[in-house]
Amino acid sequence: MKFQISNFKVQNYFIFVLSLVTCHLSLVTDAHAMHISEGILPFNWALFWSVIAVPFVAWGLYRLKKLSSVDLSFKPLVGLMAAVVFIISCMPIPVPTAGTCSHPCGTGISGILVGPAISILITAVALLIQALFLAHGGLSTWGADIVSMGVMGSFAGFLTFKLLRSMKINMAIAGFMAGLFADWATYLTTSVELASGIRGDSPFMPLFWKIAVAFIPTQLPLGILEGAMTAGMVTLLYKKRPDLLVKMRVIKAEEAI
């Protein structure tokens, strides 16, 4: 028993040190984002994506109001989740094989924990702060960034997790796949937004594939990292605070350990 405990502590310590090293290495470079910068999209396309984003953000506000009227402690939880998404989506991760930096999205984990509607709202707030103060994305391209990272990322994460859990797939694997697809869905949507916005008279599909393929060297490994991160968070919550997962309707009461 003693051996088991010390073994467990050593393993935890090892994970902690590895996480610290990974975070440290990821912070040594300037932060760069997948967000579409100010001025990249023509006005009509920026407006189009903003119009698409508005009902989703409104839906998020409605869900937040409804859920927090039932349970007052839901708002601080959402605040905490917003801080997590903000930090994760600010984290620059160098990808040596591609020689570039990119960052995870965090919408996989928020989509799983607070649902797609509130996850979109959280992303919109995180993106606004980043556009205003960190030069990540722009104000005119805010709508496009909400659609790619918030809407597509949150739905991809949420639906993947739900689907895999309904098929009785292990929690860690479901979390991993949710994180992976949330990340990849975001960048795929960014490719659609970019290709449709800048193509001019050239055909859409060749440009879309060109951009999507250019994202692959960076996003392929980063998606795997985001998957591992999401799986780690969900598994940790499942082991340590299954009551929270029940409260957030991620698992049913009988599934709690």
Next chain:
Amino acid sequence: MFFLTIFALFTVHYSLFTDTTASEKWPGVDETVVEKFAKEHGREAKEPFINTDQGDLLLFVFLIAGTVGGFIGGYYWRILMVERAPKIRRDEQKITG
């Protein structure tokens, strides 16, 4: 164990390139993909409305944001944990009593 392995792989992977990371500029995908393709098609990124990339301005912004956020957090913590908590307990006592 699977995640431990993934973390270990990433750490080893990055640690092999630490010197390069520290000495060279690593462009982000916004530069290498988004802005590159946009430029090819005649679109260029504009300066952000608020450019915080000037000296220690970003640190100052974070300091202000942290201070304001801390005060707001503290204020609502007080409401939640101090002012409302006894009321809830009183209500619970009424129900159980």
